[in-house]
Amino acid sequence: MTPRCTRRDVMKGVPAGTAAAAGLSGTAAAQSGLSSWFENVSNYDGVVDETGKSEVTVEVGTKGNNGNFAFGPAAVRVDPGTKVVWKWTGNGGSHNVAAEDGSFKSEMTDKKGHTFSQTFEETGVVKYACVPHKAMGMKGAIVVGSEAASGAASGGFSLSADEYAVGGSVLLGLLSPIAFALVLFGRDPDRDLRGR
Numbered sequence: 001m002t003p004r005c006t007r008r009d010v011m012k013g014v015p016a017g018t019a020a021a022a023g024l025s026g027t028a029a030a031q032s033g034l035s036s037w038f039e040n041v042s043n044y045d046g047v048v049d050e051t052g053k054s055e056v057t058v059e060v061g062t063k064g065n066n067g068n069f070a071f072g073p074a075a076v077r078v079d080p081g082t083k084v085v086w087k088w089t090g091n092g093g094s095h096n097v098a099a100e101d102g103s104f105k106s107e108m109t110d111k112k113g114h115t116f117s118q119t120f121e122e123t124g125v126v127k128y129a130c131v132p133h134k135a136m137g138m139k140g141a142i143v144v145g146s147e148a149a150s151g152a153a154s155g156g157f158s159l160s161a162d163e164y165a166v167g168g169s170v171l172l173g174l175l176s177p178i179a180f181a182l183v184l185f186g187r188d189p190d191r192d193l194r195g196r
Helices: 007-011 016-021 027-034 131-136 147-153 161-187
Strands: 055-062 070-072 075-078 082-088 115-120 124-129 139-144
Touching: 055 075, 075 082, 124 131
Parallel strands: 055 082, 075 139
Antiparallel strands: 055 070, 082 115, 124 139
């Protein structure tokens, strides 16, 4: 029996802009670009659309990942210029909020009501985590702007070793008949003229 390849399989690891061009739109396009980041995050249900608001609140220490080790919501879409405020629930011990790219980092605290904020001006996807609980799945993302802009600004997509192997095999399969023809032609280009 031949394995079935679904649209989800094909789009896994594809940036949001490419996913949108391939026919996915809205939340589905953003989700496809974040699937590997949220692979072990139990409370990730997709990107929550918070566009049209000047300020958005994300809770720190919400239920998820076998305890209170989650951001709520895990992923939000905002417009450029939106202020995101992280507000501590006081649950799950001490947490912080740290961008993967190092652009921001809050203090570590367990104080209920503590806040940390960041204003996002540029389109793109900003991934962040609670440093001590990242391995448990306490990760989040801010998607700034539209799908196409977010995909372009997030730096494209990355491929696993298996995906490189499949791509190389396909490329080899496409180029091998051309290479074979060139080898044959290079051996004896005047073969047709002498055979008559």
